[in-house]
Amino acid sequence: MRTDIHQQAILIVDFGSQTTQLIARRVREAGVYSQIHAWDRLDNLNAGPENEPENGPDYRRFAGIILSGGPESATAGNAPPVPAALFAAGLPVLGICYGMQAMARQFGGTVQAANSGEFGHAQVKIEADSPLFTDLADHIEQQNRLLDVWMSHGDRVTQLPPGFHLLASTAACPIAGMEDPARRFYGLQFHPEVTHSRQGARIIQQFVREICGCPPRWTPANIIDQSIAQIRAQVGSERVLLALSGGVDSSVTAALLERAIGDQLQCVFVDNGLLRKAEAEQVMAMFADQRGLNVRHVNAADEFLARLKGITDPEAKRKIIGQTFIEIFEREATRIAGLNWLAQGTIYPDVIESAGAASNKAHLIKSHHNVGGLPAHMQLKLLEPLSELFKDEVRQIGLELGLPPDRIYRHPFPGPGLGVRILGEVRQTYADLLREADAIFIAELQAADLYQKVSQAFAVFLPVKSVGVVGDGRRYEYVIALRAVETSDFMTAHWAQLPYDFLEQVSRRIINEIPGISRVVYDISSKPPATIEWE
Ligand code: XMP
Numbered sequence: 001m002r003t004d005i006h007q008q009a010i011l012i013v014d015f016g017s018q019t020t021q022l023i024a025r026r027v028r029e030a031g032v033y034s035q036i037h038a039w040d041r042l043d044n045l046n047a048g049p050e051n052e053p054e055n056g057p058d059y060r061r062f063a064g065i066i067l068s069g070g071p072e073s074a075t076a077g078n079a080p081p082v083p084a085a086l087f088a089a090g091l092p093v094l095g096i097c098y099g100m101q102a103m104a105r106q107f108g109g110t111v112q113a114a115n116s117g118e119f120g121h122a123q124v125k126i127e128a129d130s131p132l133f134t135d136l137a138d139h140i141e142q143q144n145r146l147l148d149v150w151m152s153h154g155d156r157v158t159q160l161p162p163g164f165h166l167l168a169s170t171a172a173c174p175i176a177g178m179e180d181p182a183r184r185f186y187g188l189q190f191h192p193e194v195t196h197s198r199q200g201a202r203i204i205q206q207f208v209r210e211i212c213g214c215p216p217r218w219t220p221a222n223i224i225d226q227s228i229a230q231i232r233a234q235v236g237s238e239r240v241l242l243a244l245s246g247g248v249d250s251s252v253t254a255a256l257l258e259r260a261i262g263d264q265l266q267c268v269f270v271d272n273g274l275l276r277k278a279e280a281e282q283v284m285a286m287f288a289d290q291r292g293l294n295v296r297h298v299n300a301a302d303e304f305l306a307r308l309k310g311i312t313d314p315e316a317k318r319k320i321i322g323q324t325f326i327e328i329f330e331r332e333a334t335r336i337a338g339l340n341w342l343a344q345g346t347i348y349p350d351v352i353e354s355a356g357a358a359s360n361k362a363h364l365i366k367s368h369h370n371v372g373g374l375p376a377h378m379q380l381k382l383l384e385p386l387s388e389l390f391k392d393e394v395r396q397i398g399l400e401l402g403l404p405p406d407r408i409y410r411h412p413f414p415g416p417g418l419g420v421r422i423l424g425e426v427r428q429t430y431a432d433l434l435r436e437a438d439a440i441f442i443a444e445l446q447a448a449d450l451y452q453k454v455s456q457a458f459a460v461f462l463p464v465k466s467v468g469v470v471g472d473g474r475r476y477e478y479v480i481a482l483r484a485v486e487t488s489d490f491m492t493a494h495w496a497q498l499p500y501d502f503l504e505q506v507s508r509r510i511i512n513e514i515p516g517i518s519r520v521v522y523d524i525s526s527k528p529p530a531t532i533e534w535e
Pocket of ligand 1: 416
């Protein structure tokens, strides 16, 4: 019988912490499925037809609950509450930071604002044996077990609620962990979900595996198995269309659908003339040639460039590129007989962000860059086989499905492509020069083993001319800017401190090998205030 990977899942109640998604990822890395729901939208848990809304959220679907941290003060009158029914469900509950404070307050403990907060590294002393801490210690001093952890709090619990005992302490925070073993309620003031907490992943693993009793079922092979069964059940013998961009999400969607429904999948790959060097050939080789996938390669470069002629405003360019893509895609779709489904590479963070946007929360929202979907009149049903997965899980699945690692671990590439990396008006000649420069930069990064050390790297075309000398001749040509950043979430980023001799090598090659370029500069702006892309 197939393993049900969704059985015995962990509910994560989000109080608005920046690290809620990390909690969900750590739970999944422990092999257990997790779902994030905002504290004020727990009614969504009622989705099942058998649930009467008046019965309240159905917590018993889960094997355990984690309460996230959050920006609110647990001492404030309007602090987000934890529903009493959640604690009454008989499930193990782990409160982290705000989650611990809310739990303490709810059960009669005291929470106070401290004079000074605690932010960054700390060492906690384990005060009592607990299944959370079995066999864990970073240091042992005078027979005390110590853990290196990450703290980020102003408030703290100053008096334990009845029934709880002390689990951990720091000098600045005498109650840094608490436990009520009878009810299986646990609180941690520090953040086990961040990697700076060295044993954090193991603490979360002990909670979900030992305390909640969840077996490790959430593995790439099981996820693929179950997704395939689900796709087949959903789609039956109908046909599915997918816009294949060659990016990780659409590539993994294609590989998964191919495995599930084979020939019923039709992909469309639109070359907008703003792709990187050899991109179209590589994508076609990977999917159509090697895997025999149905891919229609539409070369629409002329159409895109014609529509972009004379347009200099970045947002106007984005709109034109997005709109043109939709029109072409729609045109292609109507040629395919008996089409019923549109597949999209939506991933879990997109789903969480949309839910957050719907509930009007400011945190976690990153503007969506994805192509805006198809017009409603096409009336296709939507198939989103990756919508439960985080990006790193999508990558794991891609590898398991046999996609090449260098495609799976590529830097992100924006939907409008080189269109936002050619400043001002987009011209074919500019795009051709930029493609060459970008290819040199990326090849050199790979050769120097630096490609995976930066999060995103690319060249930008500046349509201004600058003087240079090559041999005895004077040159008056264009400028290329190199951009490389380090970031974990693309919302903030540092410019990458690439070695000078490396930059020199890239600059020399670009100027020597590309006649239309006379100067190369390196972008040393971080985000904020600059953005990663130049437009
Ligand atoms: P910015 O420039 O906003 O970029 O700091 C953050 C991340 O988003 C990518 N990006 C885009 N992706 N369509 C996309 O699909 C876009 O219009 C777009 N603009 C920026 C950018 O490459 C970086 O990874």
